[in-house]
Amino acid sequence: MELTPVHQHLAQTFQQMKIQEHVILKDYTTFKIGGPARFFCIVKNEDDLIEAFNFSKKNKIKMFVIGGGSNLLIADAGYDGMVIKMDISGKKYIEEGDFVKVTAGAGENWDKLVEETVEKGLYGLENLSNIPGTVGATPVQNIGAYGSEAKDVIESVYVLDIIKDEYKTLTNVECDFDYRDSFFKKNPQRYIIISVTFKLNKKGKLNFNYKDIQEALSAKKIKNPNLKQMREIIIDIRNRKLPNLKTYGTAGSFFKNVIVSSIKAKELLDKYPEMIVHAVNNKKTKIPLAWILDHVCGFRGVKKGNVGTYQNQALVLINYGNANAKEIIDLAQKMVDKVYEETGIEIEPEVEYLE
Ligand code: NAP
Numbered sequence: 001m002e003l004t005p006v007h008q009h010l011a012q013t014f015q016q017m018k019i020q021e022h023v024i025l026k027d028y029t030t031f032k033i034g035g036p037a038r039f040f041c042i043v044k045n046e047d048d049l050i051e052a053f054n055f056s057k058k059n060k061i062k063m064f065v066i067g068g069g070s071n072l073l074i075a076d077a078g079y080d081g082m083v084i085k086m087d088i089s090g091k092k093y094i095e096e097g098d099f100v101k102v103t104a105g106a107g108e109n110w111d112k113l114v115e116e117t118v119e120k121g122l123y124g125l126e127n128l129s130n131i132p133g134t135v136g137a138t139p140v141q142n143i144g145a146y147g148s149e150a151k152d153v154i155e156s157v158y159v160l161d162i163i164k165d166e167y168k169t170l171t172n173v174e175c176d177f178d179y180r181d182s183f184f185k186k187n188p189q190r191y192i193i194i195s196v197t198f199k200l201n202k203k204g205k206l207n208f209n210y211k212d213i214q215e216a217l218s219a220k221k222i223k224n225p226n227l228k229q230m231r232e233i234i235i236d237i238r239n240r241k242l243p244n245l246k247t248y249g250t251a252g253s254f255f256k257n258v259i260v261s262s263i264k265a266k267e268l269l270d271k272y273p274e275m276i277v278h279a280v281n282n283k284k285t286k287i288p289l290a291w292i293l294d295h296v297c298g299f300r301g302v303k304k305g306n307v308g309t310y311q312n313q314a315l316v317l318i319n320y321g322n323a324n325a326k327e328i329i330d331l332a333q334k335m336v337d338k339v340y341e342e343t344g345i346e347i348e349p350e351v352e353y354l355e
Helices: 005-017 046-058 109-118 135-141 211-219 227-241 262-271 290-294 325-343
Strands: 020-024 036-043 062-068 072-074 080-088 091-096 099-105 154-161 166-171 189-200 249-253 258-261 286-287 307-310 313-319 352-354
Touching: 036 046, 036 313, 046 080, 046 189, 062 189, 072 286, 072 325, 080 189, 099 109, 099 135, 109 227, 135 154, 135 189, 166 189, 211 227, 258 262, 258 325, 262 286, 286 290, 290 313, 290 325, 307 325, 313 325
Parallel strands: 036 080, 062 080, 072 352
Antiparallel strands: 020 036, 091 099, 099 189, 154 166, 154 189, 249 313, 258 286, 307 313
């Protein structure tokens, strides 16, 4: 077939720009689910990013950025736009008295960064050990675990402003962080994150308040853990509670933990006295959703066809092999309905759905 000048031009452009077409996305996610992207580009530096961005803008194509694909469910029909696989690397350490500022490219592996900072004796990221994904995803979700949140250590985020077509450095305040939430999450079509700067402490203090950590410390007879021991303990806990990504398709916790009014928490405690709750303040209370899914709704370790929940953690949905997005969504909807029926709580997915 002879190519028209327009097709010739596009074909040449794709060749030069590494833009691919109809790329199956499932292998770019830890769920191992998802149809094709109409356009797809692996971005390794700012020049690649600008080219993918200009191509999308000129051709009025919507864009979506993926990092490690570890918090993502992609529709079976795929995405009719440009998927940018963020792969910008690079790390820089700058000392400032008792602090060290670490800037890492958005495509850097998150846990490798945590490991490296712990090796260097820097405090701040240790409780966020063993979380899959990339550096660029940490501000979006404001990832958090065991009493630490990304917002506690993020100094600034360097971005491409899609609307104003300019580079910008956003301060921590401008990121508008909240519990597992941020400006980036609320406004997904505004910024593309290029790098993140963390302010870490040479003389930090460890936070081992969480029950799982306390239990692990006492099992190992450790009273005052050091930085490396904290990381090892958290890796052990997460390995025990969460499935191995090499064995199962999963995006980890599928739903957000629940924050309810203290009145609602009291009502539930009257009904389920053994339920554990954590006061946020005198008006709000956190409830571990895994406990409700397990003890109230009987969802731990269920399996139907290709999908189910993990035997050690009911919050985690699993693709047991060849599942499609619809099967996951159907199971998730059943869980949403059952939790509402039993407790009156409306639960929300934490995993992002791309369609
Ligand atoms: P968990 O430790 O059993 O905690 C369940 C819930 O109880 C969470 O909402 C947690 O709050 C809260 N909680 C537990 N101990 C607490 C304490 N001492 N003080 C205040 N709140 C307390 O939960 P899990 O499912 O096994 O997860 C372990 C950790 O990983 C949790 O911190 C969880 O939030 C985190 N996680 C984060 C993500 C993410 O960032 N996307 C995904 C999955 C799990 P917090 O949520 O505030 O910790």
